[in-house]
Amino acid sequence: MNKVQLAAGLLGFSALTLSGCGESAPTEEVAPEAVPGLSVTDGRMVLAAVEGNPAAVYFNLAYDGDRGLALNRVAVEGAEDATFHQYGEMDFQVEMMEMSPSPLKKGTKLEFKPGSQHVMATGVSPDLKPGGTTEVTLIVSGGDKLSFPVEILAAGDAR
Template identity: 50%
Template sequence: MKAPIYIGVLMIATAFGLGACSQETAEPADAEAPAGIAGLEIANGRLVLPPVKGNPAAVYFDVTYTGDRNLAIRRADVAGAGSSEMHDTVEMDGKMTMQPSLPVVLNTGDTVEFAPGGKHVMAMDVSEDLIAGGTTEVTLTVAGGDKHSFDVPIKAAGEER
């Protein structure tokens, strides 16, 4: 009877010992992470201010992915906005309507447009500091938590989207 208990205790102690060894070889917590996500390229980015103060702004861009494994964009944050949300425009009952977007899956070689009338990012409670002619930062978060940030120019409501 004592042998099975002894073996069980020995196995647990060995597991803790191995766990401690693996922590010693891990990178230090202050090691700098690489900037952005390898293979993720952003083009044609812009934030368009709302025509009516207090309404949401819209962010548009093209994203191309050339990485070696698929990923999914699950979130977009806009600096200077109280909150932001990825949206998609879909047809329901013969009418075009906007709704929150599901994660945007990118396979190797894909290009996805976030453009007027389709996928876009809504930026709510936009700070008065965001003015036409300036820039702001957009950060995309993919499943797994990796982030990719990029700057976008800020355009007035009447400018070309």
């Protein structure tokens, strides 16, 4: 018997043995895209006036869950990269900077709005057009996710 026939025979025997015992191959469990107690409203993406510049994403977030979490990362469908940004002061000048992870505890409400906290989406696909929608995914500590749709607005539209 050559090595190929031996290997095939062993694989067949293994499959029969497992099915005979009522065991099945392990499956990977995928966590649902939801974070208990986390909700988002008023999601919108405002495209840049100049094509190729970053877009901004705004929304209202409320957390009423029992576990302490932190808002760690964000992804925007149709953008190469997305980060949380905020305005801060450095050397007595206000500037935009990347936001540190934001702790979330029961009762936390955050408003991501112009001139304040927001999501900066870079490398935005030209397929994303005003009047359409895209999906934003928030990733919290531990890797849980919450995805939600946002309306796409032109630069001059109401924010």
